[in-house]
Amino acid sequence: MIDATMTKRMEEATRLTRAGRLHEAMALLQGGVPEARREGAPNRACRGGNTFDGTWQVNDKEDTVTKPASQAPPSAGAFKAGSFSNRVGTRDYKLYIPSGYHGQALPLVVMLHGCTQNPDDFAAGTDMNRLAEEQLCCVLYPAQPTTANNSKCWNWFKAEDQQREGGEPEILTGMTRMIIDTYGLDTTRVYVAGLSAGAAMATTLAMTYPDLFAAVGVHSGLPHGVAKSLPDALGAMQGGTGPLGGGNKAKGAGWASDVPAIIFHGDRDTTVHPSNADRVAAQYTTSRQTGATVEKGKVANGHGYTCTTYHNAKSEPHLEQWRVHGAGHAWSGGNTKGSYTDPKGPDATKEMLRFFFQHRQA
Structure with a gap:
């Protein structure tokens, strides 16, 4: 369920915004638009170049992720810590390299955590490293520091972080290209996914760098370009009360992408209103799409x-x-070892990887 402190903070920020006290509302939100607390199966499946500008380093510290003992033969992948810098800024990261990597051109999945999270927490909650070990792909987890956002949220709601060749998108894509180049990964199979603020930034990357990402996963996220400030962000999160957030205006804001997308959202989400899932989908709907098929399970x-x-x-x-019925603001099918997960939902990690591997860049 949603944390009572978070609910009170959201209500207070709403009251301050409506009263015209935007600076106070922004200060409250900059202190964090908190995510839901941890919530609690397999499911049926629903059917360019590598140049970069920047510097990087891989730290000596290395963790390992080991398969459960029931899986034979036992093996472990490496979970490396590193840092990337370019003209825009610096971000740390963790990189999972499966034990089956021997220099071949593997796919890469970029995973963007939600507010208050970090790479280790997000990796544990999504269980992405375990599946990456089984299905042979590398996983990159960029880290948002408190110096960029007090609650470690990706700044999806700032105009300077919504553009190509600028802001956080330039840092994240520069880091991605550096990893691809360093490890000789497959440039046609690069994917990005995220949760909440990370999902909003993931869709921003798909909008601004469609030449890099072959598919995108958006979990409990928001459309690209529907907020230019923290009050806008709050309005969009509440269901579209911001200047660009209502109805189908998300698409009318001038953004659309042909990048294949898989979207997850709980219909009891009180942090990011479930209507945002439809607005995200509208930005990925193209005239070339055929009729929809619907599966319930x-x-x-x-x-x-x-x-x-x-x-x-x-x-x-x-x-x-x-659409996950009865779920709140949490990663569907996630592991309770990480924050903001709901193990009772369909396995979003499994379904995203299945969807991703069906697509590659032309």
Whole structure:
């Protein structure tokens, strides 16, 4: 369930905004638009160049992620810490390299954590490293420091961080290209996903760098370009009361992408209103899409879900939208070892990887 402190903070920020006391509202939000607290299966499946400008380093510290003992043969991948800098700024990161990597051109998944989280927490909660070990891909977890945002949120709501060749998108794509170049990864199979503020930044990357990312995963996120300030962000999060947040204005804001997208959102999310999932989908809807197919299901002893799939002219899945019934603001099917997870939902990590690996850059 949603943390009472977070709810009170949101209510107070709303009251201050409506009273015209924007500086106080922004100060409250800059202190954190908190995510939901931890919430609690397998499910049925719903069916360029590498140049970069910057410097980087890999720290000596290295963690390992080991398969459960029940899985044979036992093996461990490496979880390396590093740092990347370019003209815009510096960000630390963690990189998971599966034990099956021997220099071959593997896919890369970029994972953007939510507010208050960090790479280790997000990796634990999504269980992405375990699946990356099984399915052979590398996983990059950039880290947002408190010096950039007090609550470690990616600044998706700032105009300077919504553009190509500038702000956080330039840092994140520079880091991504550096990892691709360093490890010789497959430039046609680069994907990005995120939760909440990380999901909003993931969709910003898909909008601004469609030549880099072959598909995007948006979990409990918001559309690109619907906020230019913290009050705008609060309005969009509440369901579209901001100047660009209402109805289908997300698409009318001038942003659309042909990047294939998979979207997850709980229909009981009180932090980011569930209507934002439709607005995100609208930015990825193209005139070339064919009719939708709908599948309904339920996780054993867990949540029900509705998955709507749109196909392109070649009958390939281009957009999947998962509505998780009864779920709040948490990673669906996640591991309770990490924060903001709901193990009762369909496995978002598994479904995102399945969807990602169906797509590559031309």
